[in-house]
Structure formats: C-alpha cells, structure tokens
Amino acid sequence: MPDAALASTCGAPPPDVTVSWAQFSGSTSTTSDVVGIAPTPNADGYWEVESNGVVAAFGQAHNYGDMSGTVLNSPIISITSTPNGQGYWLVAMDGGIFSFGNAQFDGSAGGLHLNKPIVGMAATPNGNGYWLVAADGGIFSFGDATFRGSMGGHHLNQPIVGMASDQATGGYWLVAADGGIFSFGAPFLGGTGAVHLAKPIVGMEALSNGTGYRFEASDGGVFDFGRWSAWPTKT
Numbered sequence: 001m002p003d004a005a006l007a008s009t010c011g012a013p014p015p016d017v018t019v020s021w022a023q024f025s026g027s028t029s030t031t032s033d034v035v036g037i038a039p040t041p042n043a044d045g046y047w048e049v050e051s052n053g054v055v056a057a058f059g060q061a062h063n064y065g066d067m068s069g070t071v072l073n074s075p076i077i078s079i080t081s082t083p084n085g086q087g088y089w090l091v092a093m094d095g096g097i098f099s100f101g102n103a104q105f106d107g108s109a110g111g112l113h114l115n116k117p118i119v120g121m122a123a124t125p126n127g128n129g130y131w132l133v134a135a136d137g138g139i140f141s142f143g144d145a146t147f148r149g150s151m152g153g154h155h156l157n158q159p160i161v162g163m164a165s166d167q168a169t170g171g172y173w174l175v176a177a178d179g180g181i182f183s184f185g186a187p188f189l190g191g192t193g194a195v196h197l198a199k200p201i202v203g204m205e206a207l208s209n210g211t212g213y214r215f216e217a218s219d220g221g222v223f224d225f226g227r228w229s230a231w232p233t234k235t
Contacts, residue, residue, distance in 0.1 A: 035050060035075070035077055036077065036078045036079040040081065041081065045059025046061055047061050048079075049079040053067025053098065054067070062086075064088065074094035074096060077093050078118075079091075082102055082103050083126065087100055087103035088100055091118060094109070095110050095140065097110070106128070106145075108142070115138065116138070120160070121133070122163050124144055136156065137151025138152030139152065139172075150184070159176060160175065160182075161177050164205055166210040167210055171185025173213060175191070175201055175215050176193070179197060179215060199217040199221065201215050201216065202216060204216075212226030212227035
C-alpha cells in the first residue's frame, strides 16, 4: 500500500449521517466506539482512537499517550499522525486539539462558537500546522497551515464529512457525504457527487505525492481517483 494520510473519520458525523468506523474500515476491533484510524507513514502499523480519547496502537505504531481518565467537553472524532509518525493529534467535535509525541500544539477551535461540529483534520506536509473542517465546510487554519478557501456560507447538497491535504501543493480537498469533492489549492481528480450511492461517504485519504485520493462509504465501498487506480483495492 502506498503512503497515504487518512484524514477523516466517521465517529461524529452530522446528524443525518449515521455510521461506525467498523462499517467503514472493516476493522476487527471489538470496541464499538472506535471513531478514527491513522496509518503510520510507511503503512507498517496504525492507531485507533475511541470517542473518549483512548488510543490503541497496532503493528509498528507506538502509543504516545491518550486522554484516558480525562473528562472531555466534547467527544473525540479523529486522529491524525505527524508526517514522521512520531506523534499524533486528537481532535474533538468542538475543535479541541490534543497533541502527543512530537505533534506540536498550534491552537484549536475549542473556545470558538461553531455553526457546525468539526468532522475532520489534516496536517501540513512538515507537521508544523493543521486544518480543521466543520460539517458546513468551514475551515480553521493553525500553525503554518495556509487558508486556501472553504465552503462555509455556501449551499451544500450534503454535509462535509472529511478532508485530506495535498502535500504536493499545500492545498486540501473536502469531501461531502455524497462524494462531492471541493478542491482548494489542490487538483480536482473526480468525485461521486452525481452518482447514486448505496451508503454515504464517511472519509477520505490522499497519496503523499498528491496524485490521487480515494474515499469510502459506510458499507465499505471504495472510490479511487487519480493514481489510486494503479494500486490494489484495500481489503
């Protein structure tokens, strides 16, 4: 499997999108409350996070800590690895950010009034910043993450459910529950916005060189665009 950055989860989608991470990823975890997964940079392991902030490491992934025993103001909805895999961020539905390992804290939306909940996060190529995206497409930039635009204030056919960064350009993509793609400083490579889907899209990931992305539906369906078509389908 090529390097990829999983940048969205399905643990805390908008109210009209009800899915579980096990449905999305085919995870064999016995924990029904897993809401996010992040692979290591060389894909030799991964982390899973629960809505209470508990992190589990698998394969060669190292556990750098979690929010065990901490009362959270809002449930965790995503985990994002640093580019070198030596740390990770947890993000809560209210935009709160929790940093572990060499992941640096560059700010959060935890103290802001949000029109819609946070549904995804993506890190910049060097790990010195990150973006958060809300269900209405609003973007919040921190550290060296450059704001390239957002769907905040625009009509959406379906809510945004995740995002991925383009490490080649410093831009990013947003994906909606119907598979509609919105590109900001990143190339548009296709989407399923005009396709009837059996189940909603719940997250996306992108190749580290920016030449492809794919997203997955809550029933495990995978949709590849760009260079992803050259690789086997995930199992």
